[in-house]
Amino acid sequence: MTDNYVYIIVALLPITALMSVLQVNPYNALIIRGILGAVSVMIYAVLGAADVALTEALVGTMLGVALYVIAVRSSFVMRLGIVEPKLEPEPKLELELALAIKQRKIQESEELNENFSFIRETLFKDFEIEPKTYLPEVIDNIRKIVKKHYLRLELVEYPNSEMLEEALASEEVHAICTRQENYSNGSKVLTDRTFVPKDRIAVRVHRLFEILQPQLNIPNSIVEYKAGSDKEEKH
């Protein structure tokens, strides 16, 4: 039973355990955990515990690692709420749309409605109008920062800013990103000098705020911390 090679095989176990502890990225650590499982299966079998080895292989290595990957994937996510981009054609285009409809001379109103949407879609395709991506540079920057901490960024779109604030308050999202356009107060008259788009990022989780605050350096953007009802720690 006590052959020489048994000692060498048993010595592999602490090496792999150390490797798994030293990994920083959670997914890499999980794969090393799988390697640790394979090595420990070998040790159990060599030492004569066949049932333990089988259990370790089926439950510990296969099921455990797969479940942990799913769990890490669904929990290491930062949900960022934004107002969904509006798909509005420009006025000039609206004119051309009307012209196109007129040219086609469609009488029946039902048909017209169907065709209207069809023409609209084709026009949009023709002019290559994409729905305006909202705040692309800020979102890219946040994604880059958050990726350093192995978090995924998930965008959640809301129809208007009131629902966005409500979602932040009811803890549906971890942070919201809004673009404030400065109107001269109250009268909603846009003057050229005061029009500065200002991106405001409100973060509910304090740890995320600590991560984002020093690293997000885009002009005209501010990061602020809004304390939620409970002090949930993230990451």
Next chain:
Amino acid sequence: MDSILIAMILALLIPMYEACRNDNIWQQMLAFGSIATKTSIIMLFISVLRDDWMIGVISVIILSVGNAGLMLLAHLIKGLNQT
């Protein structure tokens, strides 16, 4: 026979070193697959060496199930990289 076994364990050490050194997740998956195959072959070898049926059956089961688990894991990680 012992020297053959020690050579096999040395071959097992190479993908382990690789998995420790490389940070790319697919390279680590490759190393994991290699280690899974190698450990079960070593187990099979030991079972023949000792004329032990029990270890042999376990090693063959692990050879097939471990590979299936590896495929599952690969698909999970692929879905992870896409989002």
Next chain:
Amino acid sequence: MIGILSYSCIVVGIIFWFWGTFPLIGNRSVVFKLHSLSVADTLGSIAIVVGLLLKIPNEWSLLLLAIITLAIWNTVLGYVLAYCSIDGENDDR
């Protein structure tokens, strides 16, 4: 005679293992490593198992099962890994 044949099979298998595993250390792309690794692991392992089969024929059912499992699952696994890694890896090929 049989003993020499079985030993030579096992030694050839181990040589295959080393030959296929050493490219893993370099900085090549995943697909290159996968190619050498799958060839070496499958063929080397089959050679080792055949060597064992010649050495101890009374466990032939188990060893035959191992050979079949290796031949099928390792090729499928190589295909799946290549499919997944080509899709997921665009940054440092």
